[in-house]
Amino acid sequence: MPTLNIPLILHAILEDYVLPWDGVHGIAHWARVLENGLRLAEETGANIDVVQLFAILHDSQRVNEGGDPDHGPRAAAFALDLRGLLFDLPDHEFRLLHRACAGHTHERTHPNVTVQTCWDADRLDLGRVGITPHPSRLCTDLARRPDILKWADGRATLGVVPEFVRTAWGIFQP
Numbered sequence: 190m191p192t193l194n195i196p197l198i199l200h201a202i203l204e205d206y207v208l209p210w211d212g213v214h215g216i217a218h219w220a221r222v223l224e225n226g227l228r229l230a231e232e233t234g235a236n237i238d239v240v241q242l243f244a245i246l247h248d249s250q251r252v253n254e255g256g257d258p259d260h261g262p263r264a265a266a267f268a269l270d271l272r273g274l275l276f277d278l279p280d281h282e283f284r285l286l287h288r289a290c291a292g293h294t295h296e297r298t299h300p301n302v303t304v305q306t307c308w309d310a311d312r313l314d315l316g317r318v319g320i321t322p323h324p325s326r327l328c329t330d331l332a333r334r335p336d337i338l339k340w341a342d343g344r345a346t347l348g349v350v351p352e353f354v355r356t357a358w359g360i361f362q363p
């Protein structure tokens with residue numbers, strides 16, 4: 190299977206997504222998590238494929254915008270369904286993706302830096318629902334750094350829609 194085709198995978202995920210595309214757990218959130226993750230990965234050394242897949246999968250199986258305690262494990266199971274059909278990853282990378290999706294809601298941190306980077310990328314976007322990420326709830330020193338936290342939180346608070354949502358992803362109503 191060729192290298193990851195994120196737009197193709199994203200559109201397949203959206204066919205199953207039951208919540209509004211413009212909701213607080215929708216496409217703009219996934220896109221900011223992806224950008225946060227790539228920014229963090231430049232310095233944490235996290236696996237980029239895992240970070241990108243986490244961004245578009247981790248909230249994709251939510252059935253409501255509030256308390257949905259099992260959406261992480263469902264996203265992990267969904268990732269397993271898609272593996273080999275829409276993307277492939279070596280076993281050790283897939284295990285990290287599965288773990289990152291399954292634990293992103295309830296677990297504070299994890300020994301692996303790729304999982305840490307995924308969770309920080311998501312938590313740095315809490316400003317969209319009026320929550321400033323608390324440093325004690327972040328996994329990496331990098332995400333706690335004031336310039337990074339301020340950059341990500343500012344975008345979250347403003348609800349910035351990254352340009353690639355329209356260009357690379359072809360979505361005009363995120």
Ligand SMILES: [Fe+2]
Binds near residue numbers: 218247
């Ligand atoms: Fe999220």
